[in-house]
Amino acid sequence: MSCQKAALELNTGSQPGPKSPERTEDVTAFEDYSTGLLENQLSVCDFVKIQKAFEVLRLWDIQHQLSIQRIACSFPESQDFRCLFHFDEAHGRLFISFNNRLALLAMKSDASKRVKSHEKAVTCVLYNSILKQVISSDTGSTVSFWMIDTGQKIKQFTGCHGNAEISTMALDANATRLLTGSTDGTVKIWDFNGYCHHTLNVGQDGAVDISQILILKKTILVTGWERAITVFRPQNFNQFFIQPEEWKGGIQHHHDILCAAFLPPQTVVTGSYDGEIVLWNSSTESAHHVLHPDYQRLLKSKLDTKPQKLLSAGRSHSTHPVADQSTMGVRNFEIDTEGKNAVMRLCFLKVRKNTAVTGGANLVSCGGSGYVRFWDIYKKQLLAEFLAHSGAGTIIMSTDKMNRYLTTGDLDGWLKIWNIEEYCLNSSKNKITKAPTLIRSFQPHEDRISSLEMCELGGQLLIISSSADCSICVTGVCNAPVWIFGQAKHWHIENYLFLPKRDTNLVESDIQKEISLFSKEESCLDPTEHSLLNKKNKDDSTYNVRPSEDINLGIKYKERSTYMKETQKPYYGEVIKKSFSAFRSLSIGVLEELPEVNKPAFLLDPEKYFRKEPEEEHPQIPEAPSLFETLKAVFDEKNLFPKEILDHERKAKQLCQEKSCEVKKNK
Numbered sequence: 001m002s003c004q005k006a007a008l009e010l011n012t013g014s015q016p017g018p019k020s021p022e023r024t025e026d027v028t029a030f031e032d033y034s035t036g037l038l039e040n041q042l043s044v045c046d047f048v049k050i051q052k053a054f055e056v057l058r059l060w061d062i063q064h065q066l067s068i069q070r071i072a073c074s075f076p077e078s079q080d081f082r083c084l085f086h087f088d089e090a091h092g093r094l095f096i097s098f099n100n101r102l103a104l105l106a107m108k109s110d111a112s113k114r115v116k117s118h119e120k121a122v123t124c125v126l127y128n129s130i131l132k133q134v135i136s137s138d139t140g141s142t143v144s145f146w147m148i149d150t151g152q153k154i155k156q157f158t159g160c161h162g163n164a165e166i167s168t169m170a171l172d173a174n175a176t177r178l179l180t181g182s183t184d185g186t187v188k189i190w191d192f193n194g195y196c197h198h199t200l201n202v203g204q205d206g207a208v209d210i211s212q213i214l215i216l217k218k219t220i221l222v223t224g225w226e227r228a229i230t231v232f233r234p235q236n237f238n239q240f241f242i243q244p245e246e247w248k249g250g251i252q253h254h255h256d257i258l259c260a261a262f263l264p265p266q267t268v269v270t271g272s273y274d275g276e277i278v279l280w281n282s283s284t285e286s287a288h289h290v291l292h293p294d295y296q297r298l299l300k301s302k303l304d305t306k307p308q309k310l311l312s313a314g315r316s317h318s319t320h321p322v323a324d325q326s327t328m329g330v331r332n333f334e335i336d337t338e339g340k341n342a343v344m345r346l347c348f349l350k351v352r353k354n355t356a357v358t359g360g361a362n363l364v365s366c367g368g369s370g371y372v373r374f375w376d377i378y379k380k381q382l383l384a385e386f387l388a389h390s391g392a393g394t395i396i397m398s399t400d401k402m403n404r405y406l407t408t409g410d411l412d413g414w415l416k417i418w419n420i421e422e423y424c425l426n427s428s429k430n431k432i433t434k435a436p437t438l439i440r441s442f443q444p445h446e447d448r449i450s451s452l453e454m455c456e457l458g459g460q461l462l463i464i465s466s467s468a469d470c471s472i473c474v475t476g477v478c479n480a481p482v483w484i485f486g487q488a489k490h491w492h493i494e495n496y497l498f499l500p501k502r503d504t505n506l507v508e509s510d511i512q513k514e515i516s517l518f519s520k521e522e523s524c525l526d527p528t529e530h531s532l533l534n535k536k537n538k539d540d541s542t543y544n545v546r547p548s549e550d551i552n553l554g555i556k557y558k559e560r561s562t563y564m565k566e567t568q569k570p571y572y573g574e575v576i577k578k579s580f581s582a583f584r585s586l587s588i589g590v591l592e593e594l595p596e597v598n599k600p601a602f603l604l605d606p607e608k609y610f611r612k613e614p615e616e617e618h619p620q621i622p623e624a625p626s627l628f629e630t631l632k633a634v635f636d637e638k639n640l641f642p643k644e645i646l647d648h649e650r651k652a653k654q655l656c657q658e659k660s661c662e663v664k665k666n667k
Contacts, residue, residue, distance in 0.1 A: 114446065115471060117486040118142060121447075122466035124169045126178075127455040131192075134453075134464055134485065136472050137166035137180060145192075148457060148464075148474065150490040151483055157194050161186065167224070170213040179220075181210035187222060187232075200232050200242045214260045214268075216282060223257040223270065231285075248285035252278050252299060261346035261363075267377070271343025271365060279377060289380055293341055293373065296380050342368035345396050351403040352425075359427030364420075366397045366408060374424045374432075383424045384432035388416060398452035400461055405439070405477060407463050409449030415465060416441045417477055444473040444482045458494060 059069045086095040092107030120140040127134055127148070134146040141164055143157040160166060161182035168181045177197070178190045185203020187210065188196050202208060202222050211224030222230040222244075229247045236242070255274040262268050268280040277291040278299075290297045344367035349355075355362040361374035361383045370389035375382055389395050392410035399406050404421040416438060423436040445467035453464040466472045472485040476496075483491050602609040 114469070115484040115487045116469075117466075117472040117484065118144065118470050121450070121468040121470055122472055123165065123167055123450050125451045125453050125464050125466040125472055126169055126171055127453050127464060128171060128175050129455065130175045132457065134472065134474070135169065135171075135178065136466055136485070137169055138470070139165040141166055141182065143169075143178070143180065143190075146472070146485050148455075148462070149493050151474075151485050151487065152490055153486070155194075157190070160188065160190075164207075167210050168212055170215055172215055173217075179213050179215070181213050181222065181224075183207055183209060185210075187213060187220075198237055198240060198242055200244070202230055202244065204244075211258050212260055214262060216262055216268075219282070221260055221268070223260055226256055227251050227253040227272070229257065229260075229270065249280060249287050252287040252290070258342065258344055258367075259346050261348050263348040263350065263362075263377075269346055269348075269363065269377070271346050271367070273339055273342045275341025275343060275368070277343060277346070277363075277365060277375070291375060291377075291380060291382070293382060293385065339394070340368045341371075342394060344368070344394050345398075347397065347399050347406075349399070349403045349420075351401075358425075361424035364397065364399065364406065366395050368394050370395050370410065372397065372406070372408065376427060379427060381427065382431060383428065384434075386433060386435035388418075388435070389414065396449065396452055398454045398463075400454040401456065405454065405461065406436070407452055407454055409452050409465060411448045412443070413445030413447055413449060413467060413469065414441065414443045415449065415452075415463065417463065440478055442482070444475065445469050445471060462493075 058067045060066065061068050082097075082099060084097045087093075088095070094105040094107075096103040096105065117136065118138040118140070119142070120138045122136055122138050124137045125134060126136075132148055133154070134148050136144050136146070137160075141159055141161045143160055143166065144153055145155045146153050160180055161184050164182045164184035166180050166182050170179045170181075171177070172179070176191070178192065179187055180190065181187045181202070185201070185206050185208045187200040187202050189198040189200070190196055200220070200222070202210060203225075208225040210222060212222070214221040214223070218233060218235065220232040220234065222232070228251045229249070230244045231247045232242055233245055236245070253270065253272040253274075253276060255272045255276070257270050257272050260268060260270045262282065266282045268282045269277055270280065271277050275292050275294075278287050279289040279291070280287050287299045289299060343365050345365070347364045349362045349364065352360060352362045355376065356378045359376060359379065361376055363375040363377050364372065365375065366372045366388070370387055370392050371385055372388045372395075373382060374384040388408045389410040392412055392414070395408050395410045397406060397408045399420070404419065406418040406420045408416045408418070417440040418435070419437040419439055424432060444465060447467050447469035449465055449467050451466045455462050455464065461477050462474055463477070464472065464474050473482050474485070474493075475482045480496060483493070
């Protein structure tokens, strides 16, 4: 009705077409009806105005009844269409559907004042431990290199894949070659001077979404856009353009493979969008088991025709019915098409080498719905799962080399650091749902965290994160400031994080001694002072915490942190010891007068000590005689030149004289 009213207002009092002075009697009822229709009463100009008014989209403030924004969209040509809107207010996204078309409009916060590391969204970040450099890539096909200790950019490669996005990167085992994967369907192998040595034709001349590059000793595995693993063998790299080879294990996933991980000597795991984790033997390239939060199943070789059974993965009940099936047979259970269990990252806990005997988790997965899961690949069991980020969608993660800490990041730019050093060390019949100790929770980014890397510099752990907000950040595990690569002022990271090195074997015993000493001295205080001291300690535990940051330390970590705070402070490479006791009996009296001091002799008689002595007369040095006076004999040609030269010159003169005489006679 509002459209009809608007249309009538556009052409008020106007009638299109010629008017006949009088109506004939043979006007039919149909003609009367058609003349009364609204569209028949509008002129061409009216239709043009209506078209401009609907060129399909305005955002309105309902309270003030004002148009906030006008958006130009492509409108379906058909008159029969259906339009649906869904506004995700939490993330500032508007979904619009026009029949079979789907559009997404995202609201971006004003980030003009925020430091940007790249001009476009950052997609991946790596750390080169040999050169101590951070390597980053973005959607504009740019690769940048940064010094981690100062944040200075040292070099940049532009147009690595033309205008195509670089989706992932990897370093070879020697950290001398950089591999970049792009949406143009290629993986390129670079040196650090910017020279491309090989181009791997991953997508077979087509555009694909490469999510990970996994480099093994004899193969390079590429995943992300299909159910199969794409493999390249470096021993066959005898040309610039390299074509993929066949993966002997074939297709074992039912959905796209998103990630992979390797555990020496020959275990490879791959995770897919539907939540399945397939275990492979890298030597034979054959799969032997499938893990899933709701089930597990055995895989048989191609020669085996007997069906395998689905086995329970440790849950009390399964949402998927158990059924017999072949390796690639039709499954009777539902497929996860929404990605609630999607496996975005896989990490092996390589430090836990005895889990095959003692039990415990040695594989960590994360992804859909914000869950982190711990697996025992030897017993094919899900030992623990916990919700790391509630309501944040898919998450990614990274762990340090010693497997002490786990860092997770979500779509809203939040990072969480977990202490997993003693988490899931033993097998249990019941699945653990309690989360490990959360050390730190903060928001260094304004948008989706695209990549995470944990590294060690000078004995201290650092977390490097990249985001779609065009920034790369680095920080420490606990209470460290957050630095952004690209900021105007370079930092010196050792001044903030590093303490003098100590014997790690004595740390625990020293902590216990200091804690016991502290408890003894606390007991000497009266109740009032004891309560004040406890209050001070409580206040110190939240000191220097930013508003958007939550910290929760375990008992063991709190003891270590308290010890570091109270007993040591970095000061020009030295350790300053602080006293634990309070100065309750300190009193300051009047200072005693100093006795009169006699002035020294050089002040009483300065002329005697500081006057200038007369200069002594020095005997004059006689001048040296001239060269003419000291020359005993005059040098002539006979004394200076050999006899042969003099004879040759004499003969030449005689010959010259004779010739000149002959010339004169002839004249």
